[in-house]
Amino acid sequence: MKISDIQGHWQRDWLRSPGLEDRATCVNWMQCGALYADIRIPRIRPQTRGATSLADLSCASLLKLMRAEGFAGEISLKDSICTWEREIDWHGPKDTPDAGRLELIGDGAMLETGVAADYSEQWKRADSVADGALCLNSESRLGFLMTVGERFVFGLGPASVDQVSTSAAVISALEAGHKDEAALAAHFESVYIYGRWQHGVGIAIQATNPLLEGERIVFCNGRDVTFEHMTYHGERQNLALESVDEVAAVAVSLA
Numbered sequence: 001m002k003i004s005d006i007q008g009h010w011q012r013d014w015l016r017s018p019g020l021e022d023r024a025t026c027v028n029w030m031q032c033g034a035l036y037a038d039i040r041i042p043r044i045r046p047q048t049r050g051a052t053s054l055a056d057l058s059c060a061s062l063l064k065l066m067r068a069e070g071f072a073g074e075i076s077l078k079d080s081i082c083t084w085e086r087e088i089d090w091h092g093p094k095d096t097p098d099a100g101r102l103e104l105i106g107d108g109a110m111l112e113t114g115v116a117a118d119y120s121e122q123w124k125r126a127d128s129v130a131d132g133a134l135c136l137n138s139e140s141r142l143g144f145l146m147t148v149g150e151r152f153v154f155g156l157g158p159a160s161v162d163q164v165s166t167s168a169a170v171i172s173a174l175e176a177g178h179k180d181e182a183a184l185a186a187h188f189e190s191v192y193i194y195g196r197w198q199h200g201v202g203i204a205i206q207a208t209n210p211l212l213e214g215e216r217i218v219f220c221n222g223r224d225v226t227f228e229h230m231t232y233h234g235e236r237q238n239l240a241l242e243s244v245d246e247v248a249a250v251a252v253s254l255a
Contacts, residue, residue, distance in 0.1 A: 030146035032133030037072035053234025070192025072144035072155035088157030092166030136241035
């Protein structure tokens with residue numbers, strides 16, 4: 001396997017692990033050079049009609065939203081084993097490396113078999129032309145924006161290791177029927193989006209914050225990006241992100 005073999009936009013057909021087979025989660029992984037972004041949204045989501053913010057939702061509804069996943073960063077590929085370094089992860093750091101053995105199986109499909117965990121996933125290539133990769137930052141945020149054709153995946157998380165925490169405590173509190181408003185607000189400062197470009201403006205198709213879906217939220221100005229964010233409490237914020245040239249250049253050189 002070469003890095004050129006996995007460029008582009010991939011969507012998952014299924015995941016199998018002991019006691020589980022998942023064909024329902026919508027998974028979009030974009031690989032542009034060495035950089036990647038991945039978003040995983042369950043097909044069954046809570047009803048948000050009438051909500052003006054995520055803070056309006058019940059514990060049960062927020063728990064359903066927490067089933068989503070998102071992560072982004074840079075890969076390393078040795079022989080057929082790919083390791084996804086998660087520079088940002090919506091649920092926080094993992095105890096085991098994210099590594100899988102990749103095998104092209106024909107008809108635009110690829111099989112991934114876990115190295116450090118017992119699972120297999122089948123992927124289908126949606127588009128093979130990786131158009132652009134940007135690593136972006138602000139004073140407190142780190143972002144990855146992958147573009148393939150007219151679609152994109154955008155991930156935004158903490159810029160500093162000191163700001164990183166896992167979602168376990170938030171989930172435990174929700175399971176106990178308690179909304180830790182401060183912890184929820186901090187968690188939803190991170191966001192992952194699968195979207196489409198329309199005249200240089202990114203429109204969200206799916207997002208870890210479903211209240212962003214259908215909205216114009218990503219605006220590109222050359223290699224810099226403005227993200228129209230919605231906080232947990234429903235406040236609108238414009239976040240300016242600048243490209244990290246040395247990281248973006250790595251992606252271009254490996255494309």
